[in-house]
Amino acid sequence: MHIQTAAVHTLKDFEHGAVVPPVHLSSTFELDRASEEGAFAYQRGANPTRAQLETVLAALDGAEHGFAFTSGMAATAAALSTLVVGDEVLLPASVYGGTYRFVDLVLPGRGITGRFVDDLGALTAADFTPATRAIFVETPANPTLRITDLRRIVELAHRHGALVIVDNTFMSPVLQRPLELGADVVVQSATKYLAGHSDLLAGALTTNDAALAEAFALAQKAQGGVLAPQDSFRLIQSIKTLPLRIERQQANAEAIVAHLRGRADIARVWYPGSHSEEEARIHASQASGTGAVLSFELAAGLDRIAFLEALRYPAYAVSLGGVETLICRPATMTHEAMTDQARQAAGISEELLRLSVGIEDIGDLLGDLDQALAAAAR
Incomplete structure (x- = not known):
């Protein structure tokens, strides 16, 4: 299915023949009294409208798993939440300022090191240490528009046991699909092209890795930075014209x-x-x-x-x-x-x-x- 078709038709067959999805505002959901089970329990953990958006986000990126957050930085923070004390992440020197702030001021307090590389395109095996666990890539870079060879970075990182996280905000899945090039995680500030009208704050994260997906679902539930139902609905509608x-x-x-x-x-x-x-x-x-x-x-x-x-x-x-x-x-x-x-x-x-x-x-x-x-x- 072409991405324009996927943007419009990933979600179909709504109740009463509606051509747009319903908005489920409930913060809590009734469970089965005997089994105490249900598809949804509390909005922070999952919500039907957010789940529909996450299905769309995954479809656009060709991913198995999609996650919606309150902002692009919340998605980036979740992507980096898999790092632990002693780990290191490599980033381009020209990385987005918000990402720089998070890596420079927040990660050190968690015992995680961020190392900024002048030219990520020139990265070699010598730049990796036993602590290097992730490479965070922006291509094109913000705001210098420098380009990084994703296939090369993926091969190099995976050879050294490191994840590749790609911020694809500038390109969106319409112009670039990093997961298909081997990246492990894609993050986007959905505020930008996905929403497209400067009136909505949101973040998107996609992956094909089941273990990472579990970690990101935990980050949503434990940290609570999830996108609200009405914003999820508006983003679904905006994506149709992306x-x-x-x-x-x-x-x-x-x-x-x-x-x-x-x-x-x-x-x-x-x-x-x-x-x-x-x-x-x-x-x-x-x-x-x-x-x-x-x-x-x-x-x-x-x-x-x-x-x-x-x-x-x-x-x-x-x-x-x-x-x-x-x-x-x-x-x-x-x-x-x-x-x-x-x-x-x-x-x-x-x-x-x-x-x-x-x-x-x-x-x-x-x-x-x-x-x-x-x-x-x-």
């Missing part, structure tokens, strides 16, 4: 990249594959598109604040993946938890701007960028 939204957003982003590249008032543009021909080849081999996020810097002498204030359509705000175009400065917004040294190692300059492209008319977006660049040059 492939269509991404198709338009990606087309717009490609047009913007082409428009900005080579201009005298733009110092550099980052997009998946822009770092090198090798990264472009790798990305093309493991993803079916470049997505809808790009980063750029204005040329020296241009006024960044004047540029941002002149923009009419992109909101100056964190997040990405919504139908509206957003622009942010990662150094002070999405990656503010990083130290100056860490941002420098990650290639995140003070002037770097990240653009999440929406579904607006491309002519309007290009015209807006042009007039804002003209304002920045005055």
